Amino acid sequence: MLDRIAYLWPELTLFITAIVVIFLGTSKDKDFRRISHWVAGIGIFIAMALGTITPTVEGSLFPGLAVYAKPMICLIGIILLLGMGSIDTHLEADIKSGKRIFDPLDNSRGEFMAFFLLSLIGLMLTTVAEDLIWLFLALELTSLPTYVMVAASRRRSCGHESSVKYFYLGALAAAFFLYGFAMLYGATGSLHLVEIRAAFIEQSAASPTGSINPIGLLGLILAFVGVAYKIAAFPMHFYAADVYEGAATPVSAFLAFVPKAAGFIVIMLLMGTILGLHNGDSVGVWPAAIHDILWIIAVITMVIGNTLALLQKRVKRILAYSSIAHSGYMMIGIIAGPGVAVLHGGDIADSLTTNGFAAVLFYIMAYGIMNIGAFMVLACLEDRGEEIETLDDLAGIARSHPWLGVMMAICCMSLLGLPPLVGFFGKMYLFSSGIAAGEIVLVVIAGLNSAVSAWYYLKLAGLPWLVKPTTRSERMVHTPYIGRRVAAALSAIGVIVLIFAASSLMEASNRASQIRTPDVIADTILNSASDEIEVLEVTDESNTDNGIIQKSSG
Amino acid sequence: MELLILLVLPLLTAASVVFGPKANARMIALLGTSLTFVWGVVVCGMFDFHNAADMQLTAAWDWIPAFGLRFSLGVDGVSMLLILMTVFLMPLTILGSFTAVESRQKEFFAWLCVLQTAMLGVFMARDLIVFYTCFEFTLIPMYVLIAVFGSANRAKASTVFFLYTFTGSILTLAGLIYVAWYHWQLNGIWTFDIAALTQTASHMDASMQAWILLALCCGLAVKVPLFPVHTWLPLAHTEAPTAGSVVLAAVLLKLGTYGMFRFALPMCPIAISQYAPWLAVLCIIGIIYGALICWVQTDVKKLIAYSSVSHLGFCILGLVALNTIGISGSVTYMLNHGLSTGALFLCVGMIYERYHTRAMDDYSGLSRVMPIWATFTVFFIMSSVGLPGLNGFIGEFLSVVGAFVSGTTMDGQVTPGTLGPWFAVVAGFGMILAAIYLLYFAGRVIFGPLKLPDMHHDDDAHATPKLPRDLNMREIAVLTPIAIACVVLGVQPGLMLDPIQQPIERIVDTIHEANIQHAQMMMIGESDMVMTDQGSQDQTELADTTMTGGAH
DSSP states (O other), X not given: OHHHHTTTHHHHHHHHHHHHHHHHHTOSSHHHHHHHHHHHHHHHHHHHHHHHTOOOOTTSSSTTHHHHXXXXXHHHHHHHHHHTOOSOHHHHHHHHHTSSOOOTTTOTHHHHHHHHHHHHHHHHHHHTOOBHHHHHHHHHHHHHHHHHHHHHHOSSHHHHHHHHHHHHHHHHHHHHHHHHHHHHHHHHSOOBHHHHHHHHHXXXXXXXXXXXXXXXXHHHHHXXXXXXXXXXXXXXXXXXXXXXXXXOHHHHHHHHHHHHHHHHHHHHHHHHTTTTOOSSSEETTEEHHHHHHHHHHHHHHHHHHHHHHHHOOXXXXXXXXXXXXXXXXXXXXXXXXXXXXXXXTOOHHHHGGGOHHHHHHHHHHHHHHHHHHHHHHHHXXXXXXXXXXXXXXXXXXXXXXXXXXXXXXXXXXXXXXXXXXXXXXXHHHHHHHHHHTTOHHHHHHHHHHHHHHHHHHHHHHHHHHHSOOOHHHHHOEEOSOHHHHHHHHHHHHHHHHHHHHHHHHHHHHHHHTOOOOOHHHHHHHHHTHHHHHHHHHHHHHHHHXXXXXXHHHO | OHHHHXXXXXXXXXXXXXXXXXXXXXXXXXXXXXXXXXXXXXXXXXXOGGGTTSOEEEEEEEEEGGGTEEEXXXXXXXXXXXXXXHHHHHHHHHHHTTTTOOSSHHHHHHHHHHHHHHHHHXXXXXXXXXXXXXXXXXXXXXXXXXXXXXXXXXXXXXXXHHHHHHHHXXXXXXXXXXXXXXXXXXXXXXXXXXXXXXXXXXXXXXXXHHHHHHHHHHHHHHHTTOXXXXXXXXXXXXXXXXXXXXXXXXXXXXXXXXXXXXXXXXXXXXXXXXHHHHHHXXXXXXXXXXXXXXXXXXXXXXXXXXXXXXXXXXXXXXXXXXXXXXXXXXXXXXHHHHHHHHHHHHHHHHHHHHHOOOBGXXXXXXXXXXXXXXXXXXXXXXXXXXXXXXXXXXXXXXHHHHHHHTTOEETTEEOSOXXXXXXXXXXXXXXXXXXXXXXXXXXXXXXXXXXXXXXXXXXXXXXXXSOOSSXXXXXXXXXXXXXXXXXXXXXXXXXXXXXXXXXXXXXXXXXXXXXXXXXHHHHHHHHHOOSOOTHHHHHHHHHHHHHHHHOO
16 A cells, blocks of 8 residues: 555645645635635645656556656646636625625635645546556546536536536446446456456457457447547537536636546556457457447547537637547547557657557647637636627637737647647647558548638637627626636747647657556466567568568669 | 758848837838848858759758657758749838738738748758648738738638648648658658658659659649649639738749649659649649630739639649659749749739729720839730740740650650640640730730729728829839849849759659669569459559650
8 A cells, every 4th residue: 555655645745735725715714715726736736746756657557657647737737727716706805895794605616626636636546547446436536526616617507507417427427437347347357457458468369369358348348438428529529518618718628628638548548458469350459349439439529529610609619629529639549559669569769659649648738738728818808707608709809918819829720730839749649650550541531620620720719810809809808817817828838838848748658658568467478479479570571571662662 | 050040030020020110110021031132142152053953051950859850951953043032022022012001010011021931941941840830831921911911802712721721731741641651661760851751752652652642732732723722822812912912922832833843753753654644634724724714804813813823734734744844944934933923913913002903994004104014014924924035935935845745755765754745735725825815914904095993082091092103113123123033034044944953853863763663663563473463454554654754
C-alpha cells in the first residue's frame, strides 16, 4: 500500500485541498470563501510540482503515462480554475446588503471548487490505474462531481435540465462499462490489466486462429461503448450539445476536456490489454472485430460532429459538436495503435512518428488548451448576466474587444488545424500515425472532415471581426471575473508557444505511451517466442522486399 | 540567413504598421516593402547563377527533430526569379492602393505585408512542412483582405476562396505525409526535406506515384486554378480590393504552378508522363473556356479574372509538356503573367476608384479623357496578348512550342514528353481568342465614343476621392516600372531564361531517367513474367508509351 502512495502524492494533495476548500467555501465569513479559490490554485500548483517528480508506475500497463499526464492535467486545471469565476457576485452582494442571510446550502459556489478538484483527482487517478476496479472508481470520480458542477453552474433551470440528462446518460454508460468489465473478468479471470493482457496473449497463442475469448472481446466492446460517453463519441454522443449548452460556459470547457481526457486514457488502457496478440484474424495490431468497430465509430463520430456543427446557430452547440468531431480525429490514433516499434521493443525515439497512442496523448492536451481558449473567450463576455448564446451575439464584438477577437481567431484557427498553430501539428501527428498503420482511407476521410469544419471555425473566428455588431452583441461587456480573460489569454499564448515546444511535448507523449513488457507475461512471450519472431521477420521481410524493388527501380 | 532576413522584413513592416502612427501607415508599408525589394535585389546579387540548379543561400533550424521537421530555406534559379517578382510588385501594389482604402488602413497594409512573408516563404522553403505552412498561411491574409476590404459580395467570395483552397490542400498534406512515411520505411529516417522526399517519391512504382500526383493536384490545381476547380477565382478576383486582386493574380496563383513545378514533376515523374495528356486536356479546356467567357464578359474585373484562368492553362500546358522548352516557357509565363495581369488589375482598379463601377457598359472611349491611362492599359493588354517584343510573347510561345514538340521525333531525336502537335494546335486557338477578347475589351472601353458612368455619387464625399480625371503622378509611378520591366524582359528574354535553364534541365533529366528505368523494369518484368495474368498486356502497352515518351 505504501508503495502506491509514492505516486499518489499529487492526488493526495488535491484531496486534502478539496477538503479544506469545501470548508472554506461554505464558511460564513466572506473572506474565507474568497480565499477558497486561491487555496485551490495553490493546491493544484503543489500537485503539479509533485506530479513532475512522480516515479513511473511499475504495475501499470503504461508506466510512464502518469509522469506525462499529471503535470499536464494540473496545468490545464489551472487554466480551467482561472476561468471558473469567483463566488457568485450577485449573491454576495445580497448577503452583504442583508437582503439574504448566508446559507451554506444555497451558496452553490462553496462546494463547487471542491467538486472541481475531485473531478481532477479522478482524471489523475485514471492515469495510474492498474486494475479494472480502480479504473471504474477513477472514471466515476471524474464524472460524478461534473453532474453537480453542471447543475450548480447556472441559476437558470437549463443547468438543472442538462445536469439530469448528463447524469442519466452517464449512469447508463457506467452500466455498459461495468457489464463489459464483468465480461473481461469472466474471460480472463483477473481484474489486473497486466494480467488480463497476459491472459489474452496466452489465449491467442493457444488458439489456431490467434483469436481471444469472444466474451473478452464482447467485454471490451461494451466497455468501449461505455467510455464512448466520456469522449462524446458515437453512439453515446447525443448529450453533448444539450449539456454543453445548458451548463455555464467555463463548465462546458471543463466538460470538453476533463471527461474526454479520462475517456481516452481509459481507452488506451483497455486497448493495451489486447496489444501484442498473435497475428491471426487481425488488422494492423487489433483483432479484426475491434478494428472494424473502432473504424466505423471513428468515421461516424467525425461526420456527425462536423455536419451537425454546420447546422447550429448557437455558439456552444457548435463547439459541442466540434468536440465530438475532434474525438473522431483522435480515434485515428487509437486505431493506428502504438506502432510496431513500441510492441517489439524497438528504439523509443524511432517509434515517435508512428505512435498513434502518443499522437492521442499529444492531441488531447493540445485540444484541451485551444478548446478551453475558445470557451473562455465566450465566457469573458456577458449581457446583463447572460452569456453569449447565438452566433449573432458574437458578431462584431472585436470592435469593442479586439484582444478577445484575436484570441478567438487564434484558438479557432488552431482547432481547424491551420499551420503552423499547434492544432496542425496534432493533426499531422494523428495523420502520420494513421498512414503508418495503413489507414489511408480513414486519414482522407478525416482530412475532408477538417475541410468541412473550416466552414464553422471560419465563422467563429471571422464573425467578431467581419460582421456589423447586432444590438445584443453591442451590449456585451466583460464579466467581472478577470480570471477568465487571463485564462483565455493563457490558452491563446499556449497555442502560440506550442508551435515551438511541440517537439518536446511529442517526445514526452511518446515516452508516456510506451507499453510495459511485464515480467508477468515474459514467460508467455518466451513460450511463444518462435511465433513472435516469425511475425517480426515477416514484417521485416516485407519491408526489405519493398526496399529491394525500390532500389532496383531506382 | 540572408533569406531569413528577407522573410522577416515584411513581418517587421507589418508590425511597424500596426504599432506605428495611423496617419503614416501607408508610408511605413511602402518604405518597408521597398526595403524588402532592395534586400531582395541584394540577395539576388549574392546568388550564383552559374549553379542555378543547386539550392543556394541555404539555412536551416531544427523545428520538430523527431519528425525531421526543419525550418530550412534555400533558393534555386526558378524560385529566385519568383522571389524577385514578388518583392518587385509589392511596393508598387501598396503605392497603387494609397487611396483605395479609407477605413482600417493599418489592417489593410499590415495584412498585405504578412501576405508577402507567406508568399516568400513558399518560394524559399526547402522543407515540405515549411512550404505547406506558408502555402496555407497565405489564406488568412487573403481571406481578411477580401472579407474586410472587398466589394458587395465579399462574404461569399472570401469563404469560397478559403474553403476551396483549404479542402484541396488538406488532401495534399495527406499525400505528402504518405511520402514521408514511405521514406521512413525505406531509410528509417523521418524527414520532410524536399530533396530527400523527391528522391524517394520518384522511385515509387507507377500506381503509387499516380496517387501522390492526385493528392498533389488536389491542393495545387485549385490554386493554379485548373479547369474544373477554377470557380473560386473569378469570384475572389471581382470582390477583392485592387491590391488583393493584383497579389492574387500575380503571385498567389503562381504558388500553385510553382508547387506543380517543384513537386508534381520531380516527385511523380512516371505518373506525370502518363497523365500529362489528361492534365493537358484540362488545361486546354481551361484555355478555351476561359477565353470564351471573357469574350462575353461585361464585368471588367471578371474579364481579367477569366483571362487568368485561360492564361494559367498555357502555363500548366507548358509544364506538362515535360521538355526543356515547355517548362522554360511555363516558368517565364509565371513571371510575365504576374507582371502584365497584375498591371491590368492595377489599371482597372484606377478606373474603379474613380467611377465605382465594374460594368463595361458604363464606359466607352476613355482614351479621350484619360490618355495616359489608355496608353498604359493598351500597353499591358498588348503584353498580355503576347505581342512579340513584349514580355508576354516569349512564355506563351515557348509553352505552346513545348507542347507541340513534346514526344515528337525530329532529325531522329525524340523530344521528351507525351503531348503532341494537336495539343499545341488547339491551345494556339486560345491565343487567337485571347487577342479577340482583350482587343474587344480595349475597343469598347478605351476607344469609341466617349461615355462616362453617371457620377451620381458626386455629392457624396465618400465616393469621390480627390483624384484628377487622368492618372496622377503616383499612379504613373506605379505603372511605369512594370511597363519598363515588360519591355526589358520582352527584348532580353535571356534575363529570365538563363537562370532557369539549369534547374529545368535537371528536372527534365530526372523525369527522363525515371521513365527509362520504369520502362526497363517493365521489360524485365515482362520477360520474367511466367504468370500470364491480364495485367501483362497493360504493362507492355505502358512500357511502349513510356518508351516513346522517354527515349532520346
